[in-house]
Amino acid sequence: DGGITQSPKYLFRKEGQNVTLSCEQNLNHDAMYWYRQDPGQGLRLIYYSQIVNDFQKGDIAEGYSVSREKKESFPLTVTSAQKNPTAFYLCASSIEPPPGGGETQYFGPGTRLLVL
Amino acid sequence: AQTVTQSQPEMSVQEAETVTLSCTYDTSESDYYLFWYKQPPSRQMILVIRQEAYKQQNATENRFSVNFQKAAKSFSLKISDSQLGDAAMYFCAKSSGDKLTFGTGTRLAVRP
Secondary structure, eight states: OOOEEEEOSEEEEOTTOOEEEEEEEOSOOSEEEEEEEOTTSOEEEEEEEEETTEEEEOTTOTTEEEOOSBTTBOOEEEOTTOSOOOEEEEEEEESOOOTTOOOOOEEOOOEEEEEO | OOEEEOOOSEEEEETTSOEEEOOEEEOOOSSOEEEEEEEOTTOOOEEEEEEETTOOSOOEETTEEEEEETTTTEEEEEEOSOOGGGOEEEEEEEEETTEEEEOOOEEEEEEO
């Protein structure tokens, strides 16, 4: 049963703490993405990766870090430098986009991050 | 920066009726892709329909169809025979290279 899993479903962060959100896919997709969703706003791109051991910053990368050591996994770390981390985080994947883009992105169920 | 605008924060439709959600976008590209995603209360994003800009024919998927007006940079979603399960947030998105830019969404309520 192929799909994208994210864990945990809820995550609580204390001030000054780094936390890591997990994203795993078994769709054999090359590209993976992290988005942040705030109330009243659409999804905003944090980081994306088209291939193992390579990733690019999106529109709101400050205060976040990622790694792509395996094709199936793309964890996101919310660092203490992210001053307003409370949001819903969505991971997505797609087959390798051609130069013009356009491949459909498939999403995981999301992780809600709350600050204590 | 690319922008995608959904000017209707909320819409309501009677069950079995038809509703149209609006989306406009800004681009200087000639070739790109447009998407409508649905986000139900579970919050998982689900693809509804995809349109390739170089195709003049409007995409359809069962009860869902689009009205794509390339010159006007408009990409509206029509839902026919609305069902209670259609109640959700709907997001319009546009590709730019290998990235997507999303609108702010339209919340659709379906009245029984």
